[in-house]
Amino acid sequence: MRPETSLLNRPGEGLAHARGSGRDIPLLWYQIKNQAIAAAAPAIASVVAPTKVQPENIVVQRERSKHKLVEQFLKLSPPRFTGIGDLEVASLWIQDLEKAFALLMCTKVEKVTQAVYQLHGNANVWWRATKDTIFPEGGIPVWDAFLRAFNDQYFSGMGREQKMEEFQCLRQGSMSVDQYGVKFAELSQYAPRLVEDLEEKARRFRNGLRSELK
Template sequence: MTNILARLGEQQGQTPVNQPRNPEMRQDRALERFQKFSHPKFLGRPNPEVGERWLDTMINIFAVLNYTEDRQVNFVVFQFEGPSRTWWNVIRAKWEREGTAWTWLNFVQEFNEKYLPPIVQEKREDDFIKLRQETLSVSEYETQFTKLSKFAPKLIVTEQRRIRRFVQGLNVEIQEALAAAQINTFTEVLEKA
């Protein structure tokens, strides 16, 4: 019964009455939950595809765990070994010196600068700009759109711009069917498409 209450409280971010309220204990349990996933270590090899896949894996894990941003950063760097650990030590010192917030966005920007060189990021941005549905299903097109959109955030700053760009890449028949529809969210455009 105690274990069930502890799990329920952990899921709701609460500590059961008969459980210790020690923050370090909660941190340890959070780390244990994180480690239960089959997440790879990151060595920092100069292969953009490897870095991109690794980061996507971490993003998916954190989507499930719903951790705070600083905890995500702390746990993700726990996966660094070798050259990536050395790189992170330099970044951590820079953040401390400059007072940079430990946010996921700041981490991803630093990671991408190091492991996805500008030429690769520019290529991904071009791929996003040129993306069209053509022979893809709407679901496959949406997957590619979402994956590549992170390389062109300025093009989808608002929900309406994101919707417009998505619709522009759809096949003409679908665009015409959506023309008269009242669409306010990206979820609505996906459902109607």
């Protein structure tokens, strides 16, 4: 009887013999494949195994992220708000904050945190007295709710009507076109219904220009 020859030791003859049988190649291939997988399994497991993250590490990372955001926010030199002044002061404060928020891509919750940090004097007293009403215990502070409360406090009904009348009577006069455009944009926010339609807004802007520019 011919002694059995290993296919691995004599690849040329083994492969020819296997091809002839039609059965040995699949069997040999799966044996080699399974041995290779079994040998590599421990190494693969050590690479792909997820790293266990301790809860305290997550808290630290979140806190560091929060402190980093505050640091970046303050580097932009955001204005403070004391609650003293007319409606325009409050409006410009919100506008300046919104620009900083957009640059830092703040979430609605982060916006409240940064804005509250900039409240001083009378405005800080107002916030301390009303924050629990605006955001009950357990509630998530969001920017829209803060804005509603802020507007109710610092944009009285009478003050808004005065600004709306000022907008309706606005004329370029001695202002440059750029100056007139800035004033138009500032006052139009007090009369949102009058500028909802873009054509109407453009008409109002054009009507306020000096006659030689219309």
